[in-house]
Amino acid sequence: MPERFLVITEKPSSARRIAQALDDEGRPTSLRNGRVQYYAARRDGSELLVVSALGHLYALTQVGGGWTYPVYEMKWVPAGQVDRANTRVKAYIETISTLSRGVDRFVSACDYDQEGSLIAYNALRYAVGDHSLGKSRRMLYSTLTRTDLAESWENMEPTLDYHVIAAGKTRHEVDWLFGINLSRALTLAVREASGAKKTLSIGRVQGPTLSFVKERETSIRCYVPVPYWRVYVETMVSGKTYPLEYEKNRLDREVNARELASECRGRDGKVVDIDKRSERLLPPPPFNLGDLQREAYRVFKLNPTATLGAAEKLYLGTYISYPRTSSQRLPPSLDIRGILRKLSGHPAYARHADELLSRGRLKPRQGKKDDQAHPAIHPTSARPRRLKENESKIFDLIVKRFLSCLGRPAVREKIDVEVDVNGHRFYMRGVKTTSKGWIDTYAPYFEDKETALPEMEPGTVIPVTKFSARRRYTKPPRRFNPSTLLRQMENQEIGTMATRANIIDTLYRRGYVTGKSITITDLGLRIAETLEIYCPSILSVEMTRELEASLEGVQAGEKSPVSVVEGVKEALKPVLDQFKEKEGEIGAAIAEAVAVAGEEEV
Amino acid sequence: MTGCRVCGREKSGGSVYCERHQAAYGNLEESYPHWRRALGLSWSEYLEKVGKVSGTGVWVKEVVDDVLAGG
Numbered sequence: 001m002p003e004r005f006l007v008i009t010e011k012p013s014s015a016r017r018i019a020q021a022l023d024d025e026g027r028p029t030s031l032r033n034g035r036v037q038y039y040a041a042r043r044d045g046s047e048l049l050v051v052s053a054l055g056h057l058y059a060l061t062q063v064g065g066g067w068t069y070p071v072y073e074m075k076w077v078p079a080g081q082v083d084r085a086n087t088r089v090k091a092y093i094e095t096i097s098t099l100s101r102g103v104d105r106f107v108s109a110c111d112y113d114q115e116g117s118l119i120a121y122n123a124l125r126y127a128v129g130d131h132s133l134g135k136s137r138r139m140l141y142s143t144l145t146r147t148d149l150a151e152s153w154e155n156m157e158p159t160l161d162y163h164v165i166a167a168g169k170t171r172h173e174v175d176w177l178f179g180i181n182l183s184r185a186l187t188l189a190v191r192e193a194s195g196a197k198k199t200l201s202i203g204r205v206q207g208p209t210l211s212f213v214k215e216r217e218t219s220i221r222c223y224v225p226v227p228y229w230r231v232y233v234e235t236m237v238s239g240k241t242y243p244l245e246y247e248k249n250r251l252d253r254e255v256n257a258r259e260l261a262s263e264c265r266g267r268d269g270k271v272v273d274i275d276k277r278s279e280r281l282l283p284p285p286p287f288n289l290g291d292l293q294r295e296a297y298r299v300f301k302l303n304p305t306a307t308l309g310a311a312e313k314l315y316l317g318t319y320i321s322y323p324r325t326s327s328q329r330l331p332p333s334l335d336i337r338g339i340l341r342k343l344s345g346h347p348a349y350a351r352h353a354d355e356l357l358s359r360g361r362l363k364p365r366q367g368k369k370d371d372q373a374h375p376a377i378h379p380t381s382a383r384p385r386r387l388k389e390n391e392s393k394i395f396d397l398i399v400k401r402f403l404s405c406l407g408r409p410a411v412r413e414k415i416d417v418e419v420d421v422n423g424h425r426f427y428m429r430g431v432k433t434t435s436k437g438w439i440d441t442y443a444p445y446f447e448d449k450e451t452a453l454p455e456m457e458p459g460t461v462i463p464v465t466k467f468s469a470r471r472r473y474t475k476p477p478r479r480f481n482p483s484t485l486l487r488q489m490e491n492q493e494i495g496t497m498a499t500r501a502n503i504i505d506t507l508y509r510r511g512y513v514t515g516k517s518i519t520i521t522d523l524g525l526r527i528a529e530t531l532e533i534y535c536p537s538i539l540s541v542e543m544t545r546e547l548e549a550s551l552e553g554v555q556a557g558e559k560s561p562v563s564v565v566e567g568v569k570e571a572l573k574p575v576l577d578q579f580k581e582k583e584g585e586i587g588a589a590i591a592e593a594v595a596v597a598g599e600e601e602v
Numbered sequence: 603m604t605g606c607r608v609c610g611r612e613k614s615g616g617s618v619y620c621e622r623h624q625a626a627y628g629n630l631e632e633s634y635p636h637w638r639r640a641l642g643l644s645w646s647e648y649l650e651k652v653g654k655v656s657g658t659g660v661w662v663k664e665v666v667d668d669v670l671a672g673g
Contacts (some may be wrong), residue, residue, distance in 0.1 A: 222626045223659040224633035224652060227640045253640050475657050529621075 010110040015052035021149035114168030167555035193587025211539035214528035223476035229257035234466035244426040257469035273418040283438035285367030286376035297483035304501035325374035328367020342381040407438030526593035626661035
C-alpha cells in the first residue's frame with residue numbers, strides 16, 4: 001500500500017503551488033469537497049492530499065458567557081463561532097477532517113513563522129485530533145518555487161516545530177487577554193457614564209503606539225519656536241553664480257546677523273584652502289520587511305499595509321521570497337547566479353544582470369539584522385505576468401535592491417573650498433560622482449545630486465555679489481507618517497514585523513488618529529490621557545517589550561508558555577481592579593470625546 | 603472658577619490651567635530668554651510676536667491669547 005500524506009497549507013493559492021511542485025509530473029488532480037478545492041498528487045510512490053487552511057481556522061473565545069471583565073479563561077474554537085461573518089472556515093475544517101481519514105502521515109506546509117506553524121497545529125489538533133500530532137512533520141521553505149519546495153519535502157523536519165507553535169499560541173493568548181479585558185473595560189466605562197454604545201479598543205501594542213502619537217502631538221501643540229538668522233551669500237565666477245555657505249549654520253542674535261552683513265556685504269572673498277576627498281558609498285543591503293515598507297513609502301508613498309499585501313501576492317505568485325523576514329542577509333547557499341540568469345531574460349533588468357554575471361565573484365552587501373527562518377527578501381527565478389500596479393512597483397523595487405546589493409560601491413569626489421571674507425569663513429561645496437556603481441542599478445530610487453564647482457586655487461579672489469541675513473524660526477517635531485511610526489515601533493521593539501502595520505491600521509479604524517501625516521483625534525488624545533492617569537502601564541513600552549522578550553524565550557524553549565500567560569494575568573489584575581474602581585471617572589473623561597466623534601461620524 | 607482658564611478642563615495642581623495648557627505655558631516661559639537674547643523683547647512684546655508665528659503650537663497660542671486678554 002502506498003503511504004498516504006495529508007499536506008496542510010496556509011492559503012488556497014499556496015495549496016495549488018505546493019501540489020504542483022510536489023507532484024512527480026507537476027500536474028496534480030484538482031478535486032472538490034463541497035466548496036473547498038484540494039489536490040491529489042503522487043510523489044515517489046506516495047499519495048499526497050494537499051489541502052489549505054484559510055489563514056486561522058480557529059480563534060480564542062472566553063469560557064463562560066457575559067460581556068464583562070475581568071475574563072481570564074479562554075479556549076480555541078472554530079473561527080466562525082467568534083466572528084459570525086467568517087462563514088467559510090467551517091467548510092475547510094470539515095474538509096481537513098474528512099480527508100484525514102485513512103491518512104498515514106500529516107505535513108504542516110504553512111508559511112514558516114509563528115502564525116503558519118500555529119495554523120497547521122490547530123487544524124491538526126482540532127480538525128483531525130490529537131493522535132495526528134505524533135504523525136506530523138514540518139516543511140520549511142522560504143520561496144514557493146518548485147525547486148525549494150521539492151528540497152523542503154526531501155528534508156522535512158521529523159516533527160512539528162513545537163517551540164514555534166508554543167510561541168505563536170502564547171502570543172495569541174496574551175494578546176487576547178489584554179485586548180478583551182482592556183477593550184471591554186474602556187467600552188463599559190464609557191457606556192456606564194454616558195450610555196454611548198461605541199466600541200473602544202486598546203491592546204498591549206496598540207497602547208504604546210497610541211502613546212507615541214500622543215507624545216508627538218503634545219510636543220507639537222506645546223511647541224514654542226525660537227528665532228535665529230541664516231545668511232545667504234552668493235559669488236560669481238566666470239559668469240556663473242555659486243552659493244557660499246557661512247561657517248555657522250545659524251546665528252542666535254539679530255545684532256550678530258547685522259554685524260556680519262555690514263562686514264561682508266560688497267567685499268571680495270579670497271580662496272584660502274581647497275580640500276578634495278574621495279568617498280565610497282556602499283550599496284544598500286537587501287530588504288527585510290521593515291526596510292521594504294519604509295522604502296516603498298519613501299518612493300511610492302505606499303502605506304506599510306499595502307506594501308505587505310503586494311509583497312505577499314508576489315510571494316504567492318513565486319516571484320519573490322517570503323516577505324515577513326527581519327533578515328538583511330542573503331545566505332551563501334542562495335543561487336544568486338541562477339536568479340541573475342533568469343533576470344537577464346527580463347528587458348528591464350538584463351543590462352545590470354548581465355554585467356553582474358560577467359564578474360568572477362559576486363558578494364552581496366549584507367546588513368546587520370538576521371533571521372534564522374528566512375533570508376532577506378529577494379526575487380526568485382520567475383518572470384512576473386499580469387501584476388497589479390502596486391505589485392509591479394514593489395517587484396521592481398525588490399529586484400533593483402537585490403541587483404544593487406551585488407553592485408560595486410559608488411565613488412564620489414567631494415570638494416570644499418574655504419573662502420575668507422573680511423575675516424569670516426565661508427565654504428563652496430561641490431560633489432561629483434566619479435564612479436556610479438550601484439547607484440546606476442538602483443535608479444530611479446536613488447537621486448544622485450551633483451554640484452559642479454569652477455576651477456580655483458588658493459589665492460583666487462571672488463566677489464560677494466549677494467548677501468542677505470533672514471530671520472527663521474525653529475520648527476516643531478514632524479508628525480509621524482505610517483512609515484516613521486512603523487520605524488518607531490521597530491526601534492522600541494514593540495509588535496512583530498507581521499503585526500505592526502495592522503496595529504497602525506487599527507488606530508485609524510478606531511478613529512484614534514487621522515491623516516497621512518498622523519494627527520491624533522480628540523478621542524485618541526482623551527483615551528491616551530485618561531489611561532496615562534489611571535493605568536499608565538497599558539501605555540508603557542517597557543511592559544510590552546518585556547513580553548516580547550518572554551515570547552522569544554518561549555520560541556527558544558527557555559520559557560514556559562504557561563508561566564508567561566499566568567504572568568500576564570497577574571499583571572492585568574491590578575490594572576483591571578483600578579479600572580473597576582475608577583470606572584465612573586474614566587468613563588466621564590472619555591465620554592465627551594466619544595460623543596463628538598459620534599457626531600462627526602454622522 | 604473651577605476649571606482651566608482656557609478650556610474649562612480640570613486644573614493641574616495649583617495652576618490656573620489644565621495639564622495641557624500648563625505644559626504650553628511652561629514652554630512659553632522657558633523660551634522667553636532665547637527670544638529676549640535674540641531680539642531684546644519685553645515679555646508682552648514676546649507674547650504678541652510668538653502668537654503670530656506659524657510653528658507655534660495651538661495650545662501655546664491659546665495660552666498667549668489668555669495672557670494677553672489679561673488672564
